[in-house]
Amino acid sequence: MKIIVPVKRVVDYNVKVRVKSDGTGVETAGVKMSMNPFDEIAVEEAVRLKEKGVATEIVAVSLGVAACQETIRTALAMGADRGILVETDVDLQPLAVAKLLKAIVAKEDPKLVILGKQAIDDDMNATGQMLAALLGWPQGTFASKVVIEGDALTVTREVDGGLETLAMTLPAIITTDLRLNEPRYASLPNIMKARKKPIETVKPADLGVDPAPRLTVVSVAEPPKRQAGQKVGSVAELVQKLRTEAKVI
């Protein structure tokens, strides 16, 4: 069974992001970039399925600028077998990514696509669902546990009231939640092996997809600065302030 794992290059989670001075987006020049943490979980899950003998091949796909190759290399170092880079300078939105992935799925014929539930840069939480809709495949989103037996896939999801378990048939889409697994560290030999694994580069036009954005970003602004709090001497004072100053009761 082949698994496709899309991996997104995002601003590293440790970086304190800054809004560009013209308000068009977030500053990425000279900023440390890494693989989206939810995608790391997706790669890890795929590698574990391969180690269990459930999967036979893992293809890591990244979409975006040429530097996304490095994100693919990280996935290869973790255990993916080969990579596909869909190279474009266009600012990709979830629908474009889903369409491009659909074209990759048509080409590669996987039984499973595992995606991060969302990317930590735009927090859209849309690509997996859109891809499932475009393909007409079942989806298990926000997975905290995945079990595959033959063509039967069981996905456990953490919902507000507890755990929800979904059963579906492959081929299917999974999106990963934080507690699905803990991604491994790439060992030095695997980093070196990853350098020799193939990465194929294609353009959106090769896949017959127009990736132009359908949404317009109107403005991007810093969140308001937090104001200093106040210390109160008694509960009575607190209640009085909530009533007269904060006007919340």
Add this chain to the structure above:
Amino acid sequence: MDFELSAEQAQIREEVLRLCARFDETYWLERDRDGAFPEDFYAAMAEGNWLGIAMPEEYGGAGLGVTEAAIMMQAVAESGACMSGASAIHINIFGLNPVVVHGTEEQKRRMLPPLIAGRDKACFGVTEPNAGLNTTEIAVRAEKRGDRYVVNGQKIWTSTAQEATKILLLARTTPKDQVKKKTGGLTLFYTDLDRSRAEVRRIPKMGRHAVDSNMVFFEDMEIPEENRIGAEGEGFRAILHGLNPERVLIAAEAIGIGRAALARAARYARERVVFGRPIGQNQGIQHPLARNWAELEAANLMTFKAAALYDAGKECGAEANAAKYLAAEAGFHSCEQAVMTHGGMGYAKEYHVERYFRESMIPRIAPVSPQLILSYLAERVLDLPKSY
């Protein structure tokens, strides 16, 4: 001329930093307090096969250069592990290079894989109380008796000898008054550290409490002949090969400590508000930190130049020595300034920079003093008369 890390090198740095992030500041603070060897850190590095980064592939290593090893060791130090982390694995990285260069095929097969896999821990017995930088004065005696050597004498500053199962030992096989050349008569061994015949005594010291430094007293410790590395009397020459790489690695580690300290200092300077403004807004605070950055990064260029020369098989003595000198001083200045920037808090263990400060003394002193480096540069580069 290319000052960028290759994609692979950048990935090595990233992955090492990621792995080290598991062993955070509290972990190293604890090891500094209890003096316990960082076993789980060591195991994690071994598990990722990092210990063999510069060792040949046919024995389980990665076959990469000193450049990659320096990138790795710098990342370890920079993560806040400082010398406590770096020294814990330092000898695995390049210590057994004499075995790679001078060992027989049988010896390499026997000695390298267990060290690379982290099953063996080794220490390096060279320095003696009466033979510090002047290695030719070494007095520990290895006397040939039949098919073995019998060792007597004392070594000092043998790091990790508390944990080590093996020792790379430089000992005298021909008495000094019988050698033709001053550097002759010394022989190198890689052998079991037989604790029934070697007493290891820990030296209480200023910093890096997690990685022990020791005096080692040998009393009739036996070494089978097959554990001799290279020919008898060729030991001095055998360890010379590893000196420049070691200087490069120490330099990279010193810069790592300096960067860790500078990052903390800058953060504190941004956040600490006195007289209604962050102290980092004062030039009296920011200029010294900016100077630390400039010093560290300049030393880093020299370090990686030396590494590149070594990896290209070129002479790098001047650059490796200059790098170790510049990096050690820059690292120390950065740690000192980090303590000063923190004010009273800098003196508290909780803020970590006092630990960095103590550890930053090590690259200044070891493996060679700044004075001797300057003498070397004066003599070899500037063609001035030898002063010692």
